[in-house]
Amino acid sequence: MPLGKHRLQLEEDNMAQLKIGFIGLGNMGAPMAANLAKAGCHVTGFDTAVSQVDQLTMARSAAAAADGADIVVTMLPNGGVLRRVADEVLPAMRPGALLLDCSTVDVDSARAVADQAAGHEVMAVDAPVSGGISGAAAGTLTFMAGGSEEAFAKVQPLFEIMGQKAVHCGGPGAGQAAKICNNMILGATMIATCEAFALADKLGLDRQKMFDVVSTSSGYSWSMNAYCPAPGVGPQSPADNGYKPGFAAELMLKDLGLSQQAAEAVGADTPMGARALELYRKFVEEEGGMGQDFSAMLPRFEAKTRD
Numbered sequence: 001m002p003l004g005k006h007r008l009q010l011e012e013d014n015m016a017q018l019k020i021g022f023i024g025l026g027n028m029g030a031p032m033a034a035n036l037a038k039a040g041c042h043v044t045g046f047d048t049a050v051s052q053v054d055q056l057t058m059a060r061s062a063a064a065a066a067d068g069a070d071i072v073v074t075m076l077p078n079g080g081v082l083r084r085v086a087d088e089v090l091p092a093m094r095p096g097a098l099l100l101d102c103s104t105v106d107v108d109s110a111r112a113v114a115d116q117a118a119g120h121e122v123m124a125v126d127a128p129v130s131g132g133i134s135g136a137a138a139g140t141l142t143f144m145a146g147g148s149e150e151a152f153a154k155v156q157p158l159f160e161i162m163g164q165k166a167v168h169c170g171g172p173g174a175g176q177a178a179k180i181c182n183n184m185i186l187g188a189t190m191i192a193t194c195e196a197f198a199l200a201d202k203l204g205l206d207r208q209k210m211f212d213v214v215s216t217s218s219g220y221s222w223s224m225n226a227y228c229p230a231p232g233v234g235p236q237s238p239a240d241n242g243y244k245p246g247f248a249a250e251l252m253l254k255d256l257g258l259s260q261q262a263a264e265a266v267g268a269d270t271p272m273g274a275r276a277l278e279l280y281r282k283f284v285e286e287e288g289g290m291g292q293d294f295s296a297m298l299p300r301f302e303a304k305t306r307d
Contacts, residue, residue: 017040017041017042018040018041018042018070018071018157019041019042019044019068019069019070019071020033020036020041020042020043020044020069020070020071020072020073020158021043021044021045021046021059021062021065021066021067021069021071021072021073021089022036022043022044022045022046022056022065022072022073022074022075023045023046023047023062023065023066023072023073023074023075023076023085023089024047024074024075024076024103025045025046025047025050025053025056025075026047026049026050026075027133027136028075028102028129028133028136029047029073029075029102029136030050030053031133031136031137032073032075032102032136032141032162033045033053033056033073034053034054034055034056035139035161035162036073036158036161036162037055037056038055039161041158041161042057043055043056043057044056044057044058044059044064044065044069045057045058045059045065046058046059046060046061046062046064046065061088062085062088062089063088063089063091063092064092065089066088066089066090066092066093067092067093068094069093069097070097070098071097071098071099071100071154071155071158072089072093072097072098072099072100073100073101073102073158074089074099074100074101074102074103075102075103076101076103076105077103078103078105078106078254079105079106079108079109079110080109081103082101082103082105082109082110082113083109083112083113086099086113086116086117087116090116090117090120090122091120093120093122095120095121095122096121096122096123097122097123098122098123098124098125098151098154098155099113099117099122099123099124099125100124100125100127100155100158101113101124101125101126101127102127102128102129102143103128104128104129104176104179104180104254104255104258105126105128105176105258106176106258106261106262107173107176107177107180107262107265108173108265110126110146110172110173110175110176111172111173113126114126114146114147114172114173115172123147123148123150123151123154124147124151124172125145125146125147125151125152125155125175126145126146126147126172126173126174126175126176127143127144127145127146127147127155127159127166127175128143128144128175128176128178128179129141129142129143129144129163130142130144130179130182131163132246132247133246134246135163136162139161139162139163139164140163140164141162141163141164142163142164142165142166142167143159143162143163143165143166143167143175144167144169144174144175144176144178144179144182145159145166145167145168145169145174145175146169146170146171146172146173146174146175146176146177146178147168147171147172147175148171149168152166152168176258177262179255180255180258180259180262181259183252183255183256183259184255184256184259184270184272184273184276186222186223186252187252187255187256187273187276187277187280187294188272188273188275188276189221189222189223190223190227190229190252190294190295190297191276191279191297192223193221193223193224193228193229193298194229194295194297194298194300194301195301196210196214196219197210197229197230197298197301198298198301198302198304201302207230207232207233208232208233211224211228211230211233211234215234223295227246227295228295229295229296229297229298230298237295238293238295238296239293239295239296239298243292243293243295243296243299244292244293245291245292245293245294246293247293247294248291248292248293248294249280249283249284249289249290249291249292249293249294249296249297250284250289250290250291251294252280252294253277253280253281253283253284256273256276256277256280257277259273259277260273260274260277279297280294280297283296283297283300287300
C-alpha cells in the first residue's frame with residue numbers, strides 16, 4: 001500500500017500525531033524510521049553513531065527519545081545491547097506506552113525485556129524482520145511478532161507502514177523464535193543450493209538448465225527461485241552485483257548462532273543447523289566472507305575440492 005494511503009489511515013484513526021521514539025538508526029533502522037515520519041508520525045530518533053536522519057527529530061540520548069513517546073521502536077545489534085537500552089528507556093516511558101523491538105536477538109533477552117517492561121506498566125512486542133535493507137527502504141518488510149493480542153493490535157498500524165506483512169506468532173519471545181527457525185532453514189538451504197550449483201559445474205551441467213529444472217521441480221526453494229546464488233540465472237539477486245550484500249554473511253552467521261543457542265537451551269537436535277553455523281563461521285572468519293552476501297557461498301564451493 002502506498003505511503004499516502006497509510007497516512008490517510010493514520011489520520012482516520014486519529015494517529016497522525018503518534019509520537020514515536022526510534023532507537024538504532026543503522027542500515028535498517030534509518031529507512032524504517034523515515035517511512036514512519038513520511039506517514040505522518042512524529043519520530044524522535046537516537047543512535048550512538050548517527051547524528052541526523054532526514055525527517056527525524058534527533059535526541060541526545062535513548063531516554064530522551066523515549067520520553068513522552070507512545071511507542072518506542074528499537075533496532076539493535078544483539079540481546080546485550082537491547083537489555084542495556086531497555087534499562088535506560090523503560091524508566092523514561094509512561095505507563096501504557098509500548099516498546100516494539102525489531103532487532104534479531106536471543107529469545108531469553110526478548111522475554112526478559114518483556115518482563116521488565118511489564119514491571120513499568122509498559123507493553124512489549126518483539127518483532128524481528130525479514131526483507132533486508134531494500135525491504136526496509138521500500139516498506140515491504142515482514143514482521144514476526146511476539147506479545148499480547150492487545151500489544152500486537154496497538155502496533156499494527158506501524159507494521160502496515162514499515163512492511164507488507166505481520167504475523168502474530170504468540171507470546172513474548174515468539175517473534176524471535178520464528179525468526180531464528182526461519183533463518184536456520186534459509187542458511188541450510190542456501191548452502192545446499194550453492195553446493196548443487198558447484199557440483200553441476202563439475203559435472204558439466206549448464207547452470208541455466210539446472211535452474212530451469214530445479215526451480216520447477218522438487219528442489220524448489222526460496223534460495224533457488226527468488227535469490228539464486230548463480231550470476232545471470234533467475235531473478236536479479238546479489239550474485240548479479242558481485243555479491244554485494246542484500247543479507248550479509250556475518251548476519252547469517254549471527255542468526256545461525258542464535259538458532260543453536262536456542263536449540264541447546266531446549267535440548268533440540270539440529271545437526272543441519274549446527275553444520276550450517278560451522279560453515280558460515282569458517283566462511284566469514286577464515287575465507288574472506290565478511291562483507292559479502294550470504295549467497296557468496298557459491299564461489300566458495302566452486303573453489304573447493306572434496307577432501
